[in-house]
Amino acid sequence: MRATTIHGPRDIRVEEVPDPRIEQPTDAVVRVTAGCICGSDLWRYRGENDINAGDTIGHEAIGFVEEVGADVQRFRPGDFVIIPFCHCDNTCPNCAAGVQSACVNGGGTVSGQGELVRVNQADGSLVRTDQPSESVMPSVLSLTDVMPTGWHAAVSAGVRPGMTVVVVGDGAVGLCGVIAAQQQGAERIVMMSRHADRQQLGQEFGATDIVPERDEAGIEAVLDLTKGIGADATLECVGTDQSMRMAFGLARAGSTVGFVGVPHGVTLPVGRMFGKNIGLRGGVAPVRRYVPDLLTRVLAGEINPGRVFDLDLPLDDVAEGYRAMDERRAIKVIVRP
Amino acid sequence: MRATTIHGPRDIRVEEVPDPRIEQPTDAVVRVTAGCICGSDLWRYRGENDINAGDTIGHEAIGFVEEVGADVQRFRPGDFVIIPFCHCDNTCPNCAAGVQSACVNGGGTVSGQGELVRVNQADGSLVRTDQPSESVMPSVLSLTDVMPTGWHAAVSAGVRPGMTVVVVGDGAVGLCGVIAAQQQGAERIVMMSRHADRQQLGQEFGATDIVPERDEAGIEAVLDLTKGIGADATLECVGTDQSMRMAFGLARAGSTVGFVGVPHGVTLPVGRMFGKNIGLRGGVAPVRRYVPDLLTRVLAGEINPGRVFDLDLPLDDVAEGYRAMDERRAIKVIVRP
Numbered sequence: 001m002r003a004t005t006i007h008g009p010r011d012i013r014v015e016e017v018p019d020p021r022i023e024q025p026t027d028a029v030v031r032v033t034a035g036c037i038c039g040s041d042l043w044r045y046r047g048e049n050d051i052n053a054g055d056t057i058g059h060e061a062i063g064f065v066e067e068v069g070a071d072v073q074r075f076r077p078g079d080f081v082i083i084p085f086c087h088c089d090n091t092c093p094n095c096a097a098g099v100q101s102a103c104v105n106g107g108g109t110v111s112g113q114g115e116l117v118r119v120n121q122a123d124g125s126l127v128r129t130d131q132p133s134e135s136v137m138p139s140v141l142s143l144t145d146v147m148p149t150g151w152h153a154a155v156s157a158g159v160r161p162g163m164t165v166v167v168v169g170d171g172a173v174g175l176c177g178v179i180a181a182q183q184q185g186a187e188r189i190v191m192m193s194r195h196a197d198r199q200q201l202g203q204e205f206g207a208t209d210i211v212p213e214r215d216e217a218g219i220e221a222v223l224d225l226t227k228g229i230g231a232d233a234t235l236e237c238v239g240t241d242q243s244m245r246m247a248f249g250l251a252r253a254g255s256t257v258g259f260v261g262v263p264h265g266v267t268l269p270v271g272r273m274f275g276k277n278i279g280l281r282g283g284v285a286p287v288r289r290y291v292p293d294l295l296t297r298v299l300a301g302e303i304n305p306g307r308v309f310d311l312d313l314p315l316d317d318v319a320e321g322y323r324a325m326d327e328r329r330a331i332k333v334i335v336r337p
Numbered sequence: 338m339r340a341t342t343i344h345g346p347r348d349i350r351v352e353e354v355p356d357p358r359i360e361q362p363t364d365a366v367v368r369v370t371a372g373c374i375c376g377s378d379l380w381r382y383r384g385e386n387d388i389n390a391g392d393t394i395g396h397e398a399i400g401f402v403e404e405v406g407a408d409v410q411r412f413r414p415g416d417f418v419i420i421p422f423c424h425c426d427n428t429c430p431n432c433a434a435g436v437q438s439a440c441v442n443g444g445g446t447v448s449g450q451g452e453l454v455r456v457n458q459a460d461g462s463l464v465r466t467d468q469p470s471e472s473v474m475p476s477v478l479s480l481t482d483v484m485p486t487g488w489h490a491a492v493s494a495g496v497r498p499g500m501t502v503v504v505v506g507d508g509a510v511g512l513c514g515v516i517a518a519q520q521q522g523a524e525r526i527v528m529m530s531r532h533a534d535r536q537q538l539g540q541e542f543g544a545t546d547i548v549p550e551r552d553e554a555g556i557e558a559v560l561d562l563t564k565g566i567g568a569d570a571t572l573e574c575v576g577t578d579q580s581m582r583m584a585f586g587l588a589r590a591g592s593t594v595g596f597v598g599v600p601h602g603v604t605l606p607v608g609r610m611f612g613k614n615i616g617l618r619g620g621v622a623p624v625r626r627y628v629p630d631l632l633t634r635v636l637a638g639e640i641n642p643g644r645v646f647d648l649d650l651p652l653d654d655v656a657e658g659y660r661a662m663d664e665r666r667a668i669k670v671i672v673r674p
Binding site for chain 2: 094097099102228229252253259263267268270271273276279284286
């Protein structure tokens, strides 16, 4: 099949690679109709994560089941499915506790920017839906990772109706965090952003306040908005030490920072966490847990997270998609095999 | 008045110091009937925290109100009171959110191992009760810090009925954490301890399993007890990097570590926290929040946290109390002015 591969920093190619096959009787193979590029793919693209030259890349995809293993009961070839990027049996003790991203039998999508994807634990992982219309498709695609990840930030931060919520990060995950905070009843949603296009989209998603300042100035701006008390819940959607320190600086005593940005070089401020009773929860989103609920909201038109996609490219142009995201010319990019 | 002072590492004295006085109209002065020595006092005793030579020491005390400021409405001289070590107005936004330890008008007890204590925000801070009998007094004294701190660890870790709870630390706080886990409905309580006397007391408090191993061996032992999944809730009652790493190593995916040991040299394992969705909550206990409930349990005989005191000394012998705790000859020491 043809798939996106990475050979070094900023070296993205489309190549012929071996087709994924059924390896275990619980596997399925899905023919991808659309995939996309994740902010976390940029860590390898920028050389900040290790690269195995020639590896496929991309973990978000939707499409039609092509083949299933002998033990797969709930899916048949031809079913249209959403593939949560973390695969899971959805029955193990961790799945039962709502942490499908730590399934003891889990796996993950590895060639989402390609023609075919192997899914292990197909019965537990996949979510079937009718093939969406072109207008709804991006929102359905967003359910493979970015929207559930923003949702997980809000759940982890303990967002409750009436709260003042601060979202750190204006990338696709942060924007989905704004949607999540709005849906979970936040009264005031402060988005930390210095990019006009993202500010605008965030406001359409429900952000009530925009703070362009960063670091101490950003903290001061949030304290000014909250009578000196700080945010009731904070969504950390970046993963750098700088963003994490700002998150803890503006979080109120007794609140929780929900973090979903993969940590890079983060040293947690344990003294402040202890002194102010500011908790930290989150991590790799248990996507499968949230998809049914979020799909219902998408199909009912209550949320439209697909709007985070502002560039739509054929697979052959995937390298341009990486460049556009790297240079912040695009928020998030659809890739069509 | 006579009070305990610290002049350097292992240099504890009893000296004449100025009487605490009413400084603000919201203050009260309390004549101490009993104070005690905290594990956290040992940080200064051992020279691991800064020392201002001649400072008074001790933050846990009960006694009779001696004098109140003009604005104090709810207490009069002669009232017997429990003094939560963190003072609070119990009305500010942080107090209203249950974080009385971060009261915007807060303060703290500074001469609890002495004859008199100044309490700021007396109306918000103090809890009145009848003077307890000698048999109940230690449990009432424990409500100034150690019992509510163990309780806070369990609340922060999200203990729920039926859970398997691991308590890291077999000091007085850890032992109170065992009581808290038992009262909050834990089905299985694993106490990490290698001291026979503490193991015994922990079992009387409700510990169902004892794990004497530490570090990787301790983690393995807990995994063996939990079918490889780990603890549903973990109470970190020490505050060292070693104990924190063990806590995160044995905590199950999706669970929370409740931490109440003042962190010393701790680097939080953010990668594991993210990858396994293991949260961290806790900090300085909001003692005032928990005292009324815990006092009810003490007076009803449901809990007997006073048993953590295994040495009872007159103020003149306070230095021996520090030595006994430092050398682990005593778990916790009462000091009587």
